[in-house]
Amino acid sequence: MVSAVLSSFVARTSPAMRRACAPLALVLALGACATPRYFSEEAPPPPPPAPDMAMVLKDWRGVITPADRDRYGRRAEAWSHALEQARRQPGSGDLFALGDLINPAKVLADPQPPTGNYRCRTVKLGSQGGDEGLGYVVYGWFGCRIDRTPEGLRLSKLTGSQRPEGLLYPEDGRHMVFLGGMALASEHVAPAYGAQEGRNLVGMVERIGDERWRLVLPWPRNESNLDILELVPAR
Template identity: 30%
Template structure:
């Protein structure tokens, strides 16, 4: 296997004349993940097993979700809603976490405030960083026909992307990224046997992108 240095965007500040004119500003650092040529080969067997079980977990969690949640969120949470042409463009994204399953409490669903993420281009591929909030995944996106496979690690603090996949198995994270509408994607991460984290991704408007 070979190690590939990936540029990951590690810090985030907001600037602008008003709250509605915030601008994403990022700086760059380097991390490494293991890459031996294929999305299926880069993932530890335990994480690959989670992805293999994702369809069944997803159907079960979806079946337990309140009807109002299905109506409001629509394709974002629906199994099998992935569309063709999943390509992500580099840049800043709004990202909103929705937690489904037992960890979400009695209602089986919990939505968190919107934060900021960034997709960057490096070495012919893409990397992904969640820049603000409490859960901070950072890693690489591997393209397949209708989706990306995400492999990374949950960082300890904003602006610190020192953890790479395989360093601390308790912080390793693997999921899939799919397009579910015009300029709308989701990152879906299986957590345990009856829980999902779904991160909605929508591009930050052009006028708020870092120049």
């Protein structure tokens, strides 16, 4: 249509006028050949997928309290002191049958445990009472579970008189950081992390074998100097 109008216009003008208007005619002709963007047959690229909210986590460093940051930073000291007491002082259970569970150097890649039900047991190493207390206590098996929640992976000990519960935060290829609270006796749920300072728990989840993990809790509030929660999938 634009070409027809231009042809009619050119036919009615003098040669001098045609020479003067030639640049304008060229611009209009080129514009008429261009396809407007809003008539393009190409569909716009799809928007990026929404993030999986179950995997969107805060960095644990922005959540942890100063006191727990100190406990976490001294975890190597807790291992050393607790193991020295455990090997020297009498205890309850078979310490030497625990194997890699109480070897701080035994840490494998891929620390994230899958969701589901677990058998779990607590091992307490060292004594806050010094030489007067038990050097170790190996407890029996209880029930634990790992769930995927909108906040991230949640580890819960389901039975027993002391039941840690909290979130697992990604850290690196060999460790996850645990921040949670402790439920006692007949309490139905553990207090949220930070709600009661005396119940706060800080620790590290590590894989130590095929389908075998541990939660290491340095400097617990009571009794021992290092707690370990062993986790194996329930069958």
